[in-house]
Amino acid sequence: MPLTIQHDDLLPGRNFIGGQWREAQEGRRFDVTDPATDAVFATVPDSGALDAAAALEAAHAAFASWRAVPAKQRAQILRRWNDLVLAHQDDLGRLISREQGKPLAEGRGEVAYASSYVDWFAGEATRANGDVIPAPVPGRRMFALKEPVGVVAAITPWNFPAAMIARKIAPALAAGCTVVCKPAEDTPLTSLALVRLAEMAGVPSGVLNIVTASRQRAAEVVDVWLDDPRVRKISFTGSTPVGKHLARRSADTLKKLSLELGGNAPFIVFDDADLDAAVDGLMVAKFRNGGQTCVCPNRVFVHSAVHDTFVDKLAARVSALKVGPASDEASQVGPMINARAVEKIERHVNDAVERGAQVVVGGQRLASMGSNYFAPTLLVGVDSSMACSMEETFGPVAPVTRFDDAADVIRAANGTPFGLAAYFYTRDVRRVWRLADALECGLVGINEGALAAEAAPFGGVKESGYGREGSVHGLDEYVHLKYLCQGQV
Ligand SMILES: NC(=O)c1ccc[n+]([C@@H]2O[C@H](COP(=O)([O-])OP(=O)(O)OC[C@H]3O[C@@H](n4cnc5c(N)ncnc54)[C@H](O)[C@@H]3O)[C@@H](O)[C@H]2O)c1
Ligand SMILES: O=C[C@H](O)CS(=O)(=O)O
Numbered sequence: 001m002p003l004t005i006q007h008d009d010l011l012p013g014r015n016f017i018g019g020q021w022r023e024a025q026e027g028r029r030f031d032v033t034d035p036a037t038d039a040v041f042a043t044v045p046d047s048g049a050l051d052a053a054a055a056l057e058a059a060h061a062a063f064a065s066w067r068a069v070p071a072k073q074r075a076q077i078l079r080r081w082n083d084l085v086l087a088h089q090d091d092l093g094r095l096i097s098r099e100q101g102k103p104l105a106e107g108r109g110e111v112a113y114a115s116s117y118v119d120w121f122a123g124e125a126t127r128a129n130g131d132v133i134p135a136p137v138p139g140r141r142m143f144a145l146k147e148p149v150g151v152v153a154a155i156t157p158w159n160f161p162a163a164m165i166a167r168k169i170a171p172a173l174a175a176g177c178t179v180v181c182k183p184a185e186d187t188p189l190t191s192l193a194l195v196r197l198a199e200m201a202g203v204p205s206g207v208l209n210i211v212t213a214s215r216q217r218a219a220e221v222v223d224v225w226l227d228d229p230r231v232r233k234i235s236f237t238g239s240t241p242v243g244k245h246l247a248r249r250s251a252d253t254l255k256k257l258s259l260e261l262g263g264n265a266p267f268i269v270f271d272d273a274d275l276d277a278a279v280d281g282l283m284v285a286k287f288r289n290g291g292q293t294c295v296c297p298n299r300v301f302v303h304s305a306v307h308d309t310f311v312d313k314l315a316a317r318v319s320a321l322k323v324g325p326a327s328d329e330a331s332q333v334g335p336m337i338n339a340r341a342v343e344k345i346e347r348h349v350n351d352a353v354e355r356g357a358q359v360v361v362g363g364q365r366l367a368s369m370g371s372n373y374f375a376p377t378l379l380v381g382v383d384s385s386m387a388c389s390m391e392e393t394f395g396p397v398a399p400v401t402r403f404d405d406a407a408d409v410i411r412a413a414n415g416t417p418f419g420l421a422a423y424f425y426t427r428d429v430r431r432v433w434r435l436a437d438a439l440e441c442g443l444v445g446i447n448e449g450a451l452a453a454e455a456a457p458f459g460g461v462k463e464s465g466y467g468r469e470g471s472v473h474g475l476d477e478y479v480h481l482k483y484l485c486q487g488q489v
Contacts, residue, residue, distance in 0.1 A: 002327060003094040003095075003097055003098040003104075003326060003327050004094070005091045005094060005095060006090070006091055007088065007091055009196065010088060010091055010092070010095070010193040010196055010197070011042070011095075011189060011192070011193065012192055012193075012195075012196050013042065013043070013044055013192070014044075014045055014192075015045050015047060015051055015055070015209075015210060015211045015212060016192070016195050016196075016199065016208070016209060016210050017051070017054050017055045017058050017209045017210075017211065018054070018055075018057075018058035018061075018062075018205055018206045018209065019058075019199075019204070019205025019206060020205075022045075022051075022054075023045055024045035024046055024047040024048065024050075024051050024211075025047075025048070025050040025051055025054070026046075026048055026050070028045070028046035028047075028048075029043040029044060029045055029046055030043060030044065030045075030046040030185070030212075030213075030214040031043055032044060032099055032186075032187075032188060032189060033099075033338075034098055034099070034101075035099075035100070035101035035186075035334070035335040035336065035337055035338060035372045036101055036325035036326065036327065036334065036335045036370060036372070037325070037370060038370065038371055038372070041098070042099075042189060044188045044189070044192065044212040045211070045212050045213075046212070046213055046214045046217055047211040047212060047213045047217065047221055048213070048217055048220050048221065049220050049221065049223075049224050051211045051221065052180070052182075052211060052220070052221040052222070052224035052225060053224050055180040055209035055210075055211050056151065056180055056209075056224065056225060056228055056230060056231065058205070058206040058209050059151045059178040059179060059180050059206060059207070059209050060151055060178070060230045061206055062178045062204065062205065062206030062207045063148075063150055063151060063177070063178045065204070066173075066176060066177075066178050066204065066207045067147075067148045067176035067177075069176070069204075071125045071126050071128060071174075071176075072125075072126055074125045074173060074174060074176065075122040075123070075125040075126050075174070076122075077173075077201055077202050077203055078118055078119075078121060078122035078125065078170060078173060078174060078201075079118075079119070079122045080201035080202060081118055081170075081197060081198050081201035081203065082115050082118040082119045082122065083201075084197040084200055084201055085111060085114065085115045085118060085166075085194065085197055086111075086112075086115050088111075088193075088197065089108055089111045089112065089115075090108065091193075092107075092111045092162060092190065092193060092194075093107035093108035093109075093110070093111050094107065095107075095189055095190050095193055096110055096111070096161055096162055096187070096190050097326035097327075097334070098189075098326065099161070099186065099187045099188075099189050099190065100158060100159070100161055100186070100187050100190070100337065101290070101325075101326060101334040101335040101336070101337060101372070102289050102290065102326060102334050103326050103331045103332060103333070103334050104326050104327075104329060104331075105329075106288065106289060107326065110160055110161075110162050110163050111162055113160075113162075113163045113452070113454075114160075114162035114163040114165070114166035114167075114194075115166070116453075116454040117163065117166040117167045117170050117171075117454045117469075117470060118166050118170045119454070120170070120454040120455065120470065120474075121170035121171045121173075121174040121474065121475065122170070122174065124171065124174055124472070124474065124475045125173075125174035125175070125475075128146045128174075128175065128475055128479065129146075130143060130144045130145040130146050130481070131143065131144040139487060139488060139489055140485060140486060140487055140489060141485075141486040141489050142483070142484070142485050142486075143483070143484040143486075144481045144482070144483050144484075145481070145482045145484065146175075146475075146476075146479040146480075146481060146482075147176075147479060147480055147481075147482050148175045148176035148177040148478060148479055149175075149177055149232040149233045149256055149478055149479060149480055150177060150178075150230065150231075150232035150233070151177065151178050151179070151180065151230055151231050151232060151233075152168070152172040152177045152178070152179050152180070152231070152232070152233045152234075152235055152478060153179075153180050153181070153182075153222070153225040153226075153231050153233070153234050153235070154168040154169060154172065154179055154180070154181040154182075154235045154236075155181075155182050155222060155234070155235070155236045155237075155238065155246070156168065156181070156182075156183050156184055156191065156237055156238070157184050157237050157238045157239075158184035158185075158186035158187040158337055159289060159292045159293060159294070159337070159394075160289070160293075161183065161184065161187035161190035161191055162190050162191075162194060164237045165181065165183065165190075165191050165194055166194070167237075167458075167469045167470060167474075168181075168235045168237075168258075168469070169181065169194075169198070169208065171469070171474045171475050171477065171478050172233075172235070172478050173203065173207065173208065174475060174478075175475055175478035175479050177233070177478050178206065178207045178208070178209075179207070179208050179209065180209045180210075180211070180225060180231070181195075181208070181209065181210040181211075182210070182211055182212070182213060182218065182221050182222060183210065183212060184238075185212070185213065185214050185215045185218060186337050186338060188212040191210060191212075192210060192212070195208060195210045222246070223249065226246065226249040226250050226253075226255075227249070227252070227253070228253070229253045231253070231255060232255055232256060233255055233256040233257070233258075233477070233478065234246055234250055234255050234256075234257050234258070235257075235258045235467075235477065236257070236258065236259050236260070236261075237260040237261075237294075238260075238261065239261065239262050240261040240262045240418070240463050240464070240465075243259040243261040243465055246259070247259065256477070256480070257466070257467065258459075258465075258466070258467025258468075258469065258477045259465030259466055259467060260294070260458070260459060260460065260464075260465050260467070260469060261294075261418075261420075261460065261463065261464050261465035262294060262392045262418060262420070262463075262464060263294045263295060263296070263298065263392060263418050263419075263420030263421055263460065263464050264298045264299065264390075264391070264392055264416045264418040264420075265285075265295060265296060265297045265298050265299070265420060265421040265422055265423065265441070266297070266298075266299050266300075266301060266412070266413035266422050266423070266424075266439075267281075267282055267285065267286075267297035267299070267300045267301070267422075267423040267424070268301045268302075268403075268409055268413060268422075268423065268424040268425070268435075269300070269301070269302045269303060269306065269310055269424075269425050270303050270406070270424065270425060270426040270428070270431065271303040271304075271305040271306050272426055272427045272428055273303075273306065273425035273426055273427065273447075274425065274427065274447070275306060275309060275310050275313060276313065277425065277447060278310065278425040278447075279310065279313045279314050279317060280449065281423065281425065281445065281447070281448060281449030281450075282297060282300065282314065282398065282423075282449060283314075283317050283318075283449070284449040284450050285297050285423060285445065285449035285450065285451075286300075286396070286398050287318075287321060287332070287333060287376060287396055290333045290334055290335075290336060290395065290396050291393065291394065291395045291396040291397065292336065292337065292341070292394050292395065294392075294420055294421075294464075295420060295421035295443060295451060295452065296394070297398070297421075297423060298388070298389075298392055298393060298399075299382070299388075299389050299399060299401065299412075299413075300398055300399060300400045300401065301400075301401050301402075301403045301409050301412065301413065302400055302401070302402060302403070303402075303403060303404070304402050304403065304404050307400075307402050310400075311360060311378070311380055311400060314378060314398065314400075315360050315361050315378055318360075318361045318362065318376045318377070318378045318398065319361045319362075319376075321333050321376045321396075323366060323369065323373060323375065323376065324369070325369075325370075333376055333396055335369075335370055335372035335373050336372045336373070336374055336395060337372070338372060339371060339372065341372070341394060341395065342365060342371070342372055342373075342374055342395075344391075344393065344394065344395070345374050345393055345394070345395035345396075345397060346364075346365060346374070347387065348386075348387050348388040348391070348393045348395075348397065349363055349364075349377060349379070349388070349397060351386055351387040351388070352379050352382055352386045352387070352388050352399060353379075355383070355385060355386050356381055356383070357379045357380065357381045357382045357383075357386065357399065358379065358380050358381050359377065359378075359379060360378040360379065360380055361375075361376065361377060361378040362374075362375030362376050362377030362378065362396075362397075363375065363377050363379075374395055374396060374397075375396070376396040377396060377397040377398065378398050378400070379397065379398070379399045379400060380400045380402075381400075381402075382399040382400060382401045383401060384401075384412060384415065386399070389401070390416070392418070406431070406434075410435065410438045410439070413439060414438070414439065414440045416462075417462055417463040418460070418462060418463050418464045419440045419441040419442060419460050419461035419462035419463070419464045420441060420442055420443065420459075420460035420464035420465075421441055421442070421443040421444070421445065421451060421460075422439040422441040422443070422444050422445070423444070423445035423446075423448070423449060424439075424444075424445075424446060424447075425447050426447070432446055440461060440462060441460065441461060441464070442457075442458070442459045442460040442461050442464065442468075443456075443458065443459075443460075452470075453470070454470045454471075455470065455471055456470055456471055457469075457470060457471040457473050457474070458470045458471070
């Protein structure tokens with residue numbers, strides 16, 4: 001099925017600054033490619049410092065009036081945005097699949113997922129309650145108010161181009177903040193389409209601004225925002241090295257930061273687990289988006305007593321996965337995002353094999369399909385010395401390690417600088433709580449492979465970052481508390 005868009009006005013192809021669709025001031029553009037074919041199918045502005053500064057001016061100018069808009073009205077605008085997102089679910093799903101490569105069902109599913117955050121934060125806008133504090137001394141009244149922090153810079157990755165934008169922009173607007181956004185260079189079109197729908201929903205001029213830039217110019221754009229004291233918050237999802245750079249560079253102006261960074265999730269199968277459920281959970285968690293998800297299991301630990309049975313069941317499922325372009329409705333695993341991604345996956349598999357792992361399924365590129373395809377892969381005999389155990393592979397590779405002792409596997413699971421997600425399967429209720437306490441991470445799947453939900457707090461610990469998106473805590477990332485103390489009462 002061709003991934004064509006029915007509504008051309010979803011493809012503005014320009015930056016949105018101060019309520020106007022504009023070319024980059026230096027007039028440059030860069031290519032957007034279809035990862036299924038490597039064909040260029042669109043171009044967008046290759047912005048620089050001038051565009052970043054203009055977006056910031058617009059956001060700063062709009063802040064005073066936007067924060068004064070009653071919360072109920074901000075919520076209504078967000079709801080209109082959400083209605084438009086859902087009304088364009090098919091087009092947006094096709095756009096995501098076209099520029100990101102995920103199967104069409106996942107593209108459509110991501111639109112619904114993105115929408116769930118807009119809907120959620122429309123509700124949260126009206127519940128940004130403060131506190132009335134019992135005064136410890138007579139003659140005083142004490143209050144804590146929630147105030148929007150100011151201009152927010154949102155910097156997003158390519159793997160969930162709609163959901164990551166929604167998860168940042170919706171709470172920022174709900175709180176009364178204005179936004180400058182730089183989407184990932186691999187997937188700018190979905191972000192521009194969402195901003196176009198926000199414009200149609202009535203988000204006022206200057207409140208939401210977006211500038212696109214190539215990989216080479218991303219830092220030039222973001223540095224303008226990092227260095228300017230008027231940007232009060234950076235909300236970033238992406239790799240840990242870039243997250244650390246943002247934290248360092250924004251230190252001089254002491255901005256508030258949310259950093260949703262890389263993971264290295266363990267997936268542990270105990271000897272008393274329901275093995276069919278564990279295989280189901282691993283398939284969902286590992287192969288969603290071709291393994292390019294920050295919460296994907298990156299290390300699979302299986303108890304020796306069930307190892308061979310589990311591996312046999314898993315091998316049958318992995319070999320049955322249908323790889324293909326998103327334009328084929330039957331595809332379950334699409335192309336990887338780009339050549340760099342495939343090179344990393346190949347390096348991890350080759351390194352594992354050289355160090356003694358065995359390939360049970362897959363293990364190589366699918367070059368006949370295109371340059372960005374890698375076969376769904378199952379490795380056994382993996383150990384902690386291998387690159388695939390230490391670094392996030394971000395691809396369709398399930399590396400299995402055998403274990404015998406619960407204390408050892410907890411140590412191994414925690415033996416990484418990262419701490420985003422972890423999963424385990426067991427029927428022992430005491431073990432459930434021991435593991436839930438012991439695992440060093442922000443999200444735990446207990447006999448469950450699908451974790452994310454707008455109502456849940458999403459975020460990591462250690463070098464997976466800090467801050468939480470979604471849930472009743474998500475809005476707090478975009479407000480500060482102001483304490484009022486009234487005397488002579
Ligand atoms: N924790 C989470 O919620 C979460 C969610 C999705 C992705 N991720 C992580 O993101 C990574 C994959 O995404 P990616 O490759 O797009 O990450 P990335 O860090 O390379 O890029 C993310 C964004 O940062 C921008 N960027 C790159 N270099 C920059 C610089 N020097 N200064 C300013 N901005 C810069 C990019 O243009 C892009 O918009 C993985 O590690 C994945 O785990 C984490
Ligand atoms: O890649 C990271 C995500 O945050 C995706 S999800 O929220 O887990 O769907």
